[in-house]
Amino acid sequence: GAGVSQSPSNKVTEKGKDVELRCDPISGHTALYWYRQRLGQGLEFLIYFQGNSAPDKSGLPSDRFSAERTGESVSTLTIQRTQQEDSAVYLCASSPQLAGGVTDTQYFGPGTRLTVL
Amino acid sequence: GQNIDQPTEMTATEGAIVQINCTYQTSGFNGLFWYQQHAGEAPTFLSYNVLDGLEEKGRFSSFLSRSKGYSYLLLKELQMKDSASYLCAVPGNYGQNFVFGPGTRLSVLP
Numbered sequence: 150g151a152g153v154s155q156s157p158s159n160k161v162t163e164k165g166k167d168v169e170l171r172c173d174p175i176s177g178h179t180a181l182y183w184y185r186q187r188l189g190q191g192l193e194f195l196i197y198f199q200g201n202s203a204p205d206k207s208g209l210p211s212d213r214f215s216a217e218r219t220g221e222s223v224s225t226l227t228i229q230r231t232q233q234e235d236s237a238v239y240l241c242a243s244s245p246q247l248a249g250g251v252t253d254t255q256y257f258g259p260g261t262r263l264t265v266l
Numbered sequence: 267g268q269n270i271d272q273p274t275e276m277t278a279t280e281g282a283i284v285q286i287n288c289t290y291q292t293s294g295f296n297g298l299f300w301y302q303q304h305a306g307e308a309p310t311f312l313s314y315n316v317l318d319g320l321e322e323k324g325r326f327s328s329f330l331s332r333s334k335g336y337s338y339l340l341l342k343e344l345q346m347k348d349s350a351s352y353l354c355a356v357p358g359n360y361g362q363n364f365v366f367g368p369g370t371r372l373s374v375l376p
Contacts, residue, residue, distance in 0.1 A: 191366050192355075192366040194364055257308035257309050
């Protein structure tokens with residue numbers, strides 16, 4: 150497909166379990182972002198990948214959260230020992246990232262709705 | 267750091283015009299984005315302003331004043347389908363730490 154895809158679309162887990170969320174960016178997009186959106190709230194930046202540079206992890210809320218991306222391909226967001234407050238929609242976005250550091254439009258995936266019981 | 271403020275909710279009537287304001291504070295400026303997000307869906311791009319002035323795109327226009335740290339989104343000839351949240355966002359240098367405002371939930375009434 151031409152857009153950003155995420156899987157699973159929905160995930161229900163028990164408190165204390167680990168979960169892994171996947172994002173497939175648009176082919177050729179060098180920049181990839183993860184956001185968290187709680188019900189009725191705005192987007193909360195989590196982490197940013199740009200090519201092979203070190204990721205910007207400044208938005209990760211705790212050390213239970215981690216993310217990986219190999220090159221300019223798939224990214225996974227892992228939440229260890231999930232807590233009820235982790236329940237949210239996790240959105241991934243990719244961007245072509247223009248030369249000179251100019252930010253380009255982000256294209257969002259449909260999100261993964263995580264529910265921690 | 268970056269900080270963005272928007273009204274939480276607005277209501278308008280079908281066919282009317284509505285202006286959604288956004289004020290921001292940022293240590294550097296790399297443009298300002300507006301996104302639309304329908305309930306239960308992902309945000310979609312509406313506009314990008316990097317220079318002062320008004321950018322018109324059909325029924326939607328976006329305005330920017332860098333000196334005032336202010337932007338607005340203008341929606342004309344409102345339709346019921348325009349009921350959504352409108353998100354104002356500013357990126358950091360090289361895109362990291364992209365900050366979204368809380369969003370303005372617009373309800374269009376018949």
